[in-house]
Amino acid sequence: MKRLLSRSEIAARIAEDIPGGAVVNLGIGAPTLVANFIPPDREILLHTENGMLGMGPAPSREHIDPDLINAGKEPVTEGVGAAYFHHADSFAMMRGGHIDLCVLGAFQVSEHGDLANWSTGEPGAVPAVGGAMDLARGAKEVYVMTDLFTKSGEPKLVTSCSYPLTAVRCVKRIYTDHAIFEVTARGFRVRETFGGLTTSDLEVRTGLRFHD
């Protein structure tokens, strides 16, 4: 492979790594794409924070039901074996450690696994946190799906987050267009690269040190 991964290819790569039987929450935005790549023969239960387990794909236009939406307020469908519940139960599922995996977007991830994904702290911006802090703290494993660099070229992997934190020491793995990284006790480790990149190429581009 001689090129970086597209958004959809990152989503497909994450879906590949989700084991059958897992209960998974996909964060709003890009992570929702992961649902499109889960193989039909692999039974994975999707949780949505607004009160549903067993969420199905987007409906055709004539089947849009305003009472059936996901965390991003987009119309979804009811999978076979789905269950509805109220908000306190939904967040008990997260906080109580019942969700196996969540996939979230990020502004920054630190080498300790700290996540910043809810606020850039810009003056005048309307702050919004939603369920991000509960998910990042509560899911058994937290994967991040993101481009490695911001639009202006700043790496999103950092030694220490400058943006307001969502949760400390919570991220286990980061799936990016350039590579897949793991957070270990010794910092970031490169798990897999794309586009023929080497670990030292990534070190030059990010200014970080990746251990073996």
Added chain:
Amino acid sequence: MTSKETTDIREAVSSISDGATIMIGGFGRAGQPVELIDALIEHGVRDLTIVSNNAGSGDTGIAALLAARRVRKVVCSFPRQSDSWVFDRMYRAGEVELELVPQGNLAERIRAAGAGIGAFFTPTGVGTDLAAGKEHRTINGREYVLEYPIFADAALISALRGDRYGNLIYRKTGRNFGPIMATAATTTIAQVDVCVEPGGLDPESIVTPGIFVDCVVPVGERSWLADGHFVGGTDAAGAPLSPSAKESQ
């Protein structure tokens, strides 16, 4: 004879006074009690504190209440949406106060109020700006932050069907905050599509028992249902699909 049913929606919200704290159910538009909010606007009270997951979308429901300048403060988890222009403008102009609460803490604080819990330690928010200045405690090696219940003078919620005892069932993800808000308010007012005779709801399937509900207001069936069956014909906001949009699909 017990009857919590009223068909007079203005009468239903008439006990709400200036300065009240009001919980409003819904997640985005799903489960938002738009007819009750309209009645509240007509009732004319102001200086309200609104507790809800969002801070309104488009120009209806909570957005209309904000635009009518009846709200002093919003307690919510996610005010910023693609169509939250009313809140965005008022927040930037300093015309409405915001208390931002992580969504699970918001839900649990409401649940705690209804369940008689004095306060609770939660891991959510530890190490973040939203836990700054709050009491922390390490319990079994894990750090938690102390959060207090949120009570309300009134809760306005939306359910699918109710009966005159106040028993309620909901529909799909429209359930969201309804069942917990019903427990946490001095007065809980539920709008329903239809109010059925007692016995008309399966006791095994009732989600909110009537003890938590003070008033049930039938407002007519939502437009995407006919006799309780899904017929569609709307977009996700509940607006009718345009014929041209149908053809393009």
